[in-house]
Amino acid sequence: MKDYRNQIESYSKEYRQVITQEHIGEHTKNKLPGNTYFLRDGSILCIPRMDGDNRFPYGENGFNFWAYGSGYMHANEGLFSPFLRAKEGQEPGIGFFAGLKENADYNVLSLLAVPMLDEDKFRSIDRYTVFTKTCAYYITETDNMRFSIRVFVDKANHMYFSILTENLSKEARELYLSAYLNPFLCNSVYETSENRWFRKGEYIKEGRDLLGRFIFSINEDLSRTLSVTNYGVVNQSFTFEGETCLLKVEATTSRYEYVGGSYSGLYSSKPLKQGCFQNEKHTTAFNDTAIAGEMLHFKVAPLSSFRVDLELSYLIHSHNTEDYKGLIRKLQPEHIDTMVNENKAKEEGDKKLLNAAFGKGIGKDYNESLFTCFFDYLKKQVEFCSLIKGYVQLSEGSLIGIRDVFQALEGMLFFKPEQAKNKILEALSFIDPSGRCPRQYALPVNENAMPVMDLRQFIDQGVWVINTIINYIKFTGDFSILEETCGYYEIVDDKRRTVKKSEINDSVLSHMLRIMGYLMHNQDMVTGCIKALFGDWNDALDGLGVSMDGKEEFGNGVSVMATLQFYQNLKEMIELLSLLSYDKSLIEEYEKVMDTIEKGLKEHAVIKNKEGELRIVHGWGDKKSYYVGSFCDPDNVSRHGLTSNAFWVISGMYDKNRKMKETILNAFAALDSRFGLKTFEPYFLPGTPGENQGKSLGKTQEKSLGKTQGKSLGKTQGKSLGFGRIYKLPPGTAENGAAYIHASAFGIMALFMMGEAKEAWEQLMKILPFTHEKVSCSPYVMPNSYGDNVELHIDGESMQDWQTGSSNVVFKIILRFVFGFQPEYEGFFIQPANWIPFKSYQVDMIYQGKPLHISYENKGGGKRSFLVNGKPGTTMFDENMNIEKLWVDKGNLEDHINIFIVD
Numbered sequence: 001m002k003d004y005r006n007q008i009e010s011y012s013k014e015y016r017q018v019i020t021q022e023h024i025g026e027h028t029k030n031k032l033p034g035n036t037y038f039l040r041d042g043s044i045l046c047i048p049r050m051d052g053d054n055r056f057p058y059g060e061n062g063f064n065f066w067a068y069g070s071g072y073m074h075a076n077e078g079l080f081s082p083f084l085r086a087k088e089g090q091e092p093g094i095g096f097f098a099g100l101k102e103n104a105d106y107n108v109l110s111l112l113a114v115p116m117l118d119e120d121k122f123r124s125i126d127r128y129t130v131f132t133k134t135c136a137y138y139i140t141e142t143d144n145m146r147f148s149i150r151v152f153v154d155k156a157n158h159m160y161f162s163i164l165t166e167n168l169s170k171e172a173r174e175l176y177l178s179a180y181l182n183p184f185l186c187n188s189v190y191e192t193s194e195n196r197w198f199r200k201g202e203y204i205k206e207g208r209d210l211l212g213r214f215i216f217s218i219n220e221d222l223s224r225t226l227s228v229t230n231y232g233v234v235n236q237s238f239t240f241e242g243e244t245c246l247l248k249v250e251a252t253t254s255r256y257e258y259v260g261g262s263y264s265g266l267y268s269s270k271p272l273k274q275g276c277f278q279n280e281k282h283t284t285a286f287n288d289t290a291i292a293g294e295m296l297h298f299k300v301a302p303l304s305s306f307r308v309d310l311e312l313s314y315l316i317h318s319h320n321t322e323d324y325k326g327l328i329r330k331l332q333p334e335h336i337d338t339m340v341n342e343n344k345a346k347e348e349g350d351k352k353l354l355n356a357a358f359g360k361g362i363g364k365d366y367n368e369s370l371f372t373c374f375f376d377y378l379k380k381q382v383e384f385c386s387l388i389k390g391y392v393q394l395s396e397g398s399l400i401g402i403r404d405v406f407q408a409l410e411g412m413l414f415f416k417p418e419q420a421k422n423k424i425l426e427a428l429s430f431i432d433p434s435g436r437c438p439r440q441y442a443l444p445v446n447e448n449a450m451p452v453m454d455l456r457q458f459i460d461q462g463v464w465v466i467n468t469i470i471n472y473i474k475f476t477g478d479f480s481i482l483e484e485t486c487g488y489y490e491i492v493d494d495k496r497r498t499v500k501k502s503e504i505n506d507s508v509l510s511h512m513l514r515i516m517g518y519l520m521h522n523q524d525m526v527t528g529c530i531k532a533l534f535g536d537w538n539d540a541l542d543g544l545g546v547s548m549d550g551k552e553e554f555g556n557g558v559s560v561m562a563t564l565q566f567y568q569n570l571k572e573m574i575e576l577l578s579l580l581s582y583d584k585s586l587i588e589e590y591e592k593v594m595d596t597i598e599k600g601l602k603e604h605a606v607i608k609n610k611e612g613e614l615r616i617v618h619g620w621g622d623k624k625s626y627y628v629g630s631f632c633d634p635d636n637v638s639r640h641g642l643t644s645n646a647f648w649v650i651s652g653m654y655d656k657n658r659k660m661k662e663t664i665l666n667a668f669a670a671l672d673s674r675f676g677l678k679t680f681e682p683y684f685l686p687g688t689p690g691e692n693q694g695k696s697l698g699k700t701q702e703k704s705l706g707k708t709q710g711k712s713l714g715k716t717q718g719k720s721l722g723f724g725r726i727y728k729l730p731p732g733t734a735e736n737g738a739a740y741i742h743a744s745a746f747g748i749m750a751l752f753m754m755g756e757a758k759e760a761w762e763q764l765m766k767i768l769p770f771t772h773e774k775v776s777c778s779p780y781v782m783p784n785s786y787g788d789n790v791e792l793h794i795d796g797e798s799m800q801d802w803q804t805g806s807s808n809v810v811f812k813i814i815l816r817f818v819f820g821f822q823p824e825y826e827g828f829f830i831q832p833a834n835w836i837p838f839k840s841y842q843v844d845m846i847y848q849g850k851p852l853h854i855s856y857e858n859k860g861g862g863k864r865s866f867l868v869n870g871k872p873g874t875t876m877f878d879e880n881m882n883i884e885k886l887w888v889d890k891g892n893l894e895d896h897i898n899i900f901i902v903d
Helices: 002-019 024-029 255-259 270-274 323-327 333-351 368-386 402-412 417-428 461-476 479-483 508-521 560-579 584-605 643-650 658-671 741-753 757-767 806-818
Strands: 036-038 044-046 055-058 063-068 073-077 080-083 094-102 105-110 126-131 135-142 145-153 159-167 173-181 199-204 213-221 227-240 245-254 283-285 290-300 304-318 354-358 489-493 498-501 606-608 614-616 821-824 827-830 840-847 850-857 865-868 874-878 883-889 897-902
Touching: 002 044, 002 126, 002 135, 002 145, 002 159, 002 333, 036 368, 055 135, 055 145, 063 145, 080 304, 094 145, 094 159, 094 270, 105 135, 105 270, 145 333, 159 173, 159 290, 159 333, 173 304, 199 245, 199 290, 213 290, 227 245, 227 323, 245 255, 245 283, 255 270, 255 290, 283 290, 290 304, 304 323, 304 333, 354 368, 368 402, 368 417, 368 806, 402 417, 402 461, 402 806, 417 461, 417 479, 417 508, 461 479, 461 508, 461 560, 461 821, 479 508, 508 560, 508 584, 560 584, 560 643, 584 606, 614 643, 614 658, 643 658, 643 741, 658 741, 741 757, 741 806, 757 806, 806 821, 821 840, 865 883, 883 897
Parallel strands: 850 897
Antiparallel strands: 036 044, 044 126, 055 063, 063 073, 073 080, 094 105, 094 173, 126 135, 135 145, 145 159, 159 304, 173 290, 199 213, 199 283, 213 227, 227 304, 245 290, 354 840, 489 498, 606 614, 821 827, 827 883, 840 850, 865 897, 874 883
16 A cells, blocks of 8 residues: 555645646646646646546557546447446446535545536545556545545456545544446447346345445347356455544445435435435346445544555356356455556566657757657557457447558557567458458457448458558568468348358468459559549548449449559569569569559549649549549539548659659648648538539549639539538538548658658647647547637547547658668668757667667768668668668678667
8 A cells, every 4th residue: 555655645746746837847848738747757647627538548458448537437348348438428437436524414525527516615626637558546635635546457357446545634534435336247339228127236245344245247138049147246345554444334236326316316416415325225136227336434543544445357248147256356455556566567568669769859849758758658559559349439330440450550560569460360350252351340249140340342441451461571570470371251241231251261361362352353444543432541532432323333433542552552562472482473463453553543643734733633433524632623623632642652653753742742732731731622511512523524624723612512412422421521620621630641651751851740740639739639649630610619629539540650650750760571771851850869679589779869960870780881862752771681680789870
């Protein structure tokens, strides 16, 4: 208990320094938007805010216990939810309260910011939350009392709540502590009125123990023929200091009894005010919601403390009524503290797998302290996105996205390659033998169940798979992954989303070749480009692939972004197959397809107006009936699109003709905004399918382009889908004319690759959350977007944080263009961009089993030099990036690799 108390004392002192502005320079430097700070030990201080909420996920391998700065908490592992998420303002499923005795009644204090109670009788209340990577601390200070709740999750996904109560006064105090736990313990994303029918809660005391335990049993049907029981057990203990003592214990399993009736709630609980339950109900089932509720009455000695620990453990899919007994244990606080310390040590060990620190920044905008802390949490975010088991948003459509998880894995492989490999193999097992990837998949709830899948044919899913596996091999040197065996799921019925386990099992390489075959099968023979089908990365623009005559599901509308991505895949696969001495005829076939695509893109994707200005379009509709991102889109608007321009560079097409640089930079300039590069400019208005739909647009591309957006689109209503559902998004949100950060980061990557480092840094600073005045999400990880619509009072708000592809792209940008690390099959390049706004940096990582240390220092010499283990390295000039870069051959590596870069 001493270490726990010392930790809280440390956080309390630093919190006081923050709010009183003591050591103002230090804490101002570590200040984030949203009343949030990085503390000295790298943890995160969250002070209550009214304009959003911070959150942090705890758990391993896809189990997520979400702790919010507000005190909301929920947990799930895939479809199974130990605690359901409560929406903003709803009653939480987890609550902790203290009642300080005053005459015959109690002044009730919520030990979390939710639920909000009438607490006017307290002179002052300080609430704040500290997130570490290991656990969350909720701290409440009032009237010479300090209450702290430490939330921790162990490797078995057991959840621990350690409540430390400190009497900071010289007088004894009488009070109660009350815990309220309303676990769900079901495979579902929402609760219905029927859930209580199949749920039972019991409170049991054994022997002379003053504290009992709560036992939950929940019956559920996983299928028509499979019924199971899930068990949950709440074990607890208390630890006293000095003359503090437990006076009495009251417990109930009835929610009605805890809140004071069916019309009441935690916000207005009479039993909490009275300090007792009317009737202690120790068994609840069927007609009331079974909960774990207690009031533990204590007398706390002066300048003394005590601690209460609770553990919720669970067992799912049981068929034996005695199974829950394995969850019953005597809770030992020392063991919990040991696990916390072990997890801290593990986090420190994981940090060494990839660790970075920035030196002094140039000017006030480049804060080295914030960048160093942020990169560490960005790495955590990439890992989170890589290992998800679906249902992160707790909705039926929130599965595991193929494109999402593979992009994240391409980041995580640099510091946890084994885990990345395992997830790659998992995801590959869900594709169809044709090479068609589902858009999303969910892990089956049991080995005999069929997985839930989103089978819409978004064309780009497979391109991310190829790219990630290639980069995995380049970094790790692990060619054996190509020989690993995976299965398939055969698509039975697209519309009904039904699949069946395939009898085919073959290698990862075979999976890759099948994916390539599927993409080639969807090459438009007229233009040589790749058909959009249901859509590409830009989900909201899902109308390009629609058939104009309606006779078939899809026409030959094209996604330029997906075409460029496949072009990159072909180049990557040709290089890989050549190394493997694979069938030359397939390599030659890929080379021919590359040539066809290159010609098709130059002829059809690059258009010119009468002034001679060029533009790379986003794509076109069936039979090339209309363009998107052209000089004259169907809504008579000249529009720029971001992703096709970005991937013209990322794919390597730019290498063929660097004269396209001006065209791409002009597009980026048109797309620029205060929050970064927009996905489209201008946005799409309601009804945007457009009057030109279905007509040849050859002539319209030559017309003058001064027509205003906002022209009546009444005539377009009732016509075919056209662009898709993007116009249903409010203007200035998500992909519709906002900085959708995932795409913005693609553009930043392209800027670095074209040698425009200063502009790239300017755009990077715009999308990093800690550079904003305010954010609506957690400011220490990447959000997915920044909205901008004055009429709707949207001013930088985001849709969500943590689960977003922007994290892995920003991570790869920093790794590849700031630290300059770019792996290849035979070694790696060190290629920091030609402008770096920090005087120095250093990064440590593990490269193919060997420690790699990279350090950079700007001495103002005006010329770059490299030392490898103290010796000058082999350099070459990169014309695209306009830099000298270092080549390191892995065949000549020593056991420790030290690279020193000097400008």
